[in-house]
Amino acid sequence: MSLVETRPRPLLGLILTGQFMAILDVSIVNVAAPTIQADLAASGAELQLIVAGYTIAYAMLLITGARLGGRSGYRRWFLAGLAVFTVASLLCGIAPGAATLIAFRLLQGAGAALMVPQVLSLIQVGVPQTGRARALGIYAAVISLAAVGGQILGGLLVTLDLFGTSWRPIFLVNVPIGLALLWLGARNLPADEPQPGRGLDLPGLLTLSLATSLVVVPLVLERGWVFMIAGALVFAGFVVIQRRAAHPLIPGRLLRVPGLVAAGVAIFGVMAVYGGFLFSNALHLQNDLHDSPLRAGLTFVPMAGAFALVSLNWKRIPARLHRRLIVSASVVVALGLVALAGVFSGGGHGLPYLLIALAVIGAGMAGAFSPLMTVALARVAPADAPDASGLLAMMLQLGQVVGVAAFGTLFLSGGSISITMVCLAATAVASAVAARWI
Template sequence: MTALPTTGAPAVPAASPRAPWLLTVILTGQFMAILDVSIVNVASPVIRSDLGTSGSGLQMIISGYTIAYAMLLITGARLGGRHGGRRLFLYGLAAFTATSLACGLAVSAGQLIAFRLLQGAGAALMVPQVLSMIQTNFEGASRARALSLYATVISGAAVIGQVLGGVLVSADLFGSAWRPVFLVNVPIGVGLLVMGSRLLPADGPQRHRPLDLPGLVTLSLAVSLLVVPLVLGHEQDWPLWGWASMAASVALAGIFVLVERRASAPLVPARVLRAPGVVPAALAVFGVMATYGGFLFSLALHLQGALGDSPLRAGLTFIPGALTFAVASLNWRRIPERLRRRAVIASYGVAALGYAGLAVALSGDGHGQPLLAISQAVVGFGLGGAFSPVLTIALTHVAPEDAPDTSGLFVMVTQLGQVVGVATFGTLYLSGGSITGVDVALAVTTLVTGVCALPLLRR
């Protein structure tokens, strides 16, 4: 028997013929949102040449999407809980699709920056509903399978974006250069809108909880003041305003805690944070995504910079890790239940071993094959064996009515982890650090993350 969704509409049983289609729709939407982060990185040199964009303008084209996306995720989650996950998913998908078309047709850097910000806002409305709908429409083994697919999409989209971006830019379809990296979203988005309007469970009567505007504004400002200097800091040589912005972010985070204590409907209810496993799981998810984001970014820079690989070849290099991430994520339930939580902790050690292998493989002047591919496979297997089980364990004790708020928390943690990872490990590499040093730092961080996850061993 499945849990009832917060909207009051009947859940879709895992055995229902509609269940696979529901997952197909929402996970494809999730896939597109993540794809759009990495696919544009590959096209950036062509965009700069075609539009005559400055360095800071190009950075905003690449990062504007992430800034808007990260800043508005909690808002999107709360709106989904207030107005219905189906409705907000379709609204966000429609906005994302329309702004993807606008990005592909942009004729100036200013237009492209504006449309990228709006595209990120559309993704922020859509993405939090994915985890929320999984939580409210599936339970038990069916929920674990859905979360495994969710984790696989997150890891695979980042890698596929680099490969697909290289293919589309190299093909130069009809002389369109970089534009297909945005336009590819349009037919997929339209198809998902048609399917979603027919297949997603209807939103029933809503619980009209207060929107908690003070909390939303405070948290959104805190996140934006952190994310903006992290994504722009290195390009501008870490200016004083960036450090002041991050300090203000810490202060606003403290104010947010005080505001939430007095709120009648806080963004993240205290009972969610008190649910067994939620806080250590959030720390563990943050660490996994920080190391994964830093790994993808720093290795891509090394492959295309120091080793002179094309974007397509660099993207293809990441395939072993993406495949093993998927294998571990989709099969961890085969481990006997009494051993699963220990296996989660052990997975962090496996990933750290893989990062150490990367340090050895890349200590010379070449690609270090086959050790590079083997080490990536080990990293992917370790991270895949950690991410899905951690989410499943954390969501086990969260009440269905708290699904939207919990979804917003974990989606924001996931996104912030990636941003912080890229900024931290990317800066370490770009500031003169060797790729070997970065990989050692990734290994140490992964072990520390495993320590944060130790409370999950308690049942």
């Protein structure tokens, strides 16, 4: 019996609220970043690790989180990840310095990596084929609302400076929500149906984690290309290990699903644009244009509204046109970014053109991302749903990590916001090219 048939709206509401919190903590830190940097005297590299450290751990452990869910139960690992995430949020909120905040952000990302893959797996396995597109549309809308909602909520909490706590409530707000979800989840999530035959592939996990660290961390810290080349070589070793593993993290049959690899590459590109865009623009609005955190957050409302609107309505387009929609929408994102580069080149906000460009970018991102998830998972067998969900979620989060690291480094090292927008536009075009192969 399907998930929707057994516990429809309350259950989807519960797991999507967990998803909402996990995405919220990517974006809520963006708008608070200048305040955190000033309060903790953090360097530019430390600030990027505070923002990206969460998604580094998140990206590295997502496939493992998906495998654990498929092996011993989605309910168990959703609740375990939620518990770790909630405790880590409390620790982030009371962190005394930049180094400890980075450490607790890594722990928070690990909790999210255990929790989030269960959401996509439950949708893929539990929702009937006829309702899956709508469920994934809601999933994409939740991601959008959380992303921009984080900007607004972060700006509001920093501006209110509750009890003189400055930026700390952006993490502490997760604690009561997490406790409520733990109680509701323990009572309402369906019993697990574990599959003990699915192993963990520890060598693959360690190799993939090392490869990711060697590529991303030096990129954030600006420590040269040697480590990144080493990371590429370690990743090649990971591919060899996967071919020989009894229970590979990424089964070979999954990579042979038509269009799945191309979809993963396109998702990586779209999310790299998304992560780099939010990080660089949050800093530009506050540091260069001297906006308050609240005003900076509210600036992204047109982008969120357009994203949500398209996410909930793209499925009205005939299925035969979905692949063309992905390519066209990625091009729209590129055009919006080029337009935004022109808006910022004048040195000010460029209103109302700034808001129009943001709406175009939001609509384009939704038109690319939402169909990508549906098209990528449509041909995946239910038995492979956990691994496919983990793979796509890893590409999604790894794209954000690389986006923050690469484009954040470009912006912080002296590149203008306009140059950064043009580079983001080139990445969006690359995503459109990848999407042609889906």
